[in-house]
Amino acid sequence: MTNLHINAAPKGAAIRLADPLLSVSGLNKRYRDGDPLAVEDVSFSLGNGEILALLGPSGCGKSTTLRMIAGFEAPDLGDVYLRGERVTQLAPQQRRIGIVFQDYALFPHMNLAQNVAFAMRHVPKAKRPAKAREWLDLVGLADLSARMPDELSGGQQQRVALARTLAAEPELVLLDEPFSNLDAALRESTRKEVRRLFKAAGTSVILVTHDQAEALSFADQVGVMHSGQLLQVDRPERIYQTPATAFVAEFLGHTNLLEGEADGEIAQTPLGPVAINHSRQGPVQLSLRPEHLALSAAPDDHGATIVEREFRGHDCFYLLEHRGQRFCAITPSHTLWKVGEQVRLEPQRTATVLRD
């Protein structure tokens, strides 16, 4: 069972123990007359200690959604509830939410330890320096605690901003691309450490990102947004394996979009008959991941032709052409095929039926 689902936020609900930590219901936002909706009818809820990633391309409305939850933007329509209490009209500081935005701002006249200690109003004053050091240690910066913000790199400043947010021990933390200034190695280790920390503290988190690998590895639930709409919210493995739409399928990685003619649990496709995950009759659009296609030697000239090959170490990515259509396949690299070779392409797994 999951605590996070869409279209399920109560209107005007009183506080109950069973209330999710956060519910947003029918959020709409248009910045200027004549502009398209930046956010359109977004609803979801988030349980205690859950991590949700809002994933989508630039401009799809992720940050606007986050800003409405935080209270920096007022929705045109819709409501935000924290533990069942409607907070739509409350100022940001009245919402008990910690935020790390892309444009984090540290206090320039305070050193790192002071910046972090500033967030710890709930901790007795005498204990704050030691606690601040602990939080800085967590993001790998305890040794720099006497430095001023302008003596740090952008990535280091971002980690201090993260430590400062964590130090306030909020119930809900909103992270807007918090790892984007870190180099690849540091991003991965910081992400793991921050996730471990949130889980240990039982903090609920919403992470905004356009990096699908980050969303899939960091979150318990991934919500994909496009043009202001939340298209699907699901566990990482489910949203990857059974995407609801072609956009979700393609945003989460390579896929083959197939037109098919369904008859029950089988569809006829350009790759032959394929098992499908829902019984249907008539035309269907399907998604089949490249790792779910197997390549084998073609007995004659009727196979697919390998057009491109990208050797990636543990696996190999192929682009193939079959009867005028392009397909992609990923196979283990112990067997390699050459560009120009003819191979048989065989679906190995059930394809996912997409909705329009």
Ligand SMILES: Nc1ncnc2c1ncn2[C@@H]1O[C@H](COP(=O)(O)OP(=O)(O)OP(=O)(O)O)[C@@H](O)[C@H]1O
């Ligand atoms: N202050 C603003 N005034 C006018 N339009 C805005 C404002 N902020 C955002 N928008 C527009 O609203 C839409 C959604 O923007 P938003 O920043 O929420 O997207 P995003 O998914 O977070 O993008 P990114 O990943 O680039 O930060 C975009 O079309 C954007 O241009």
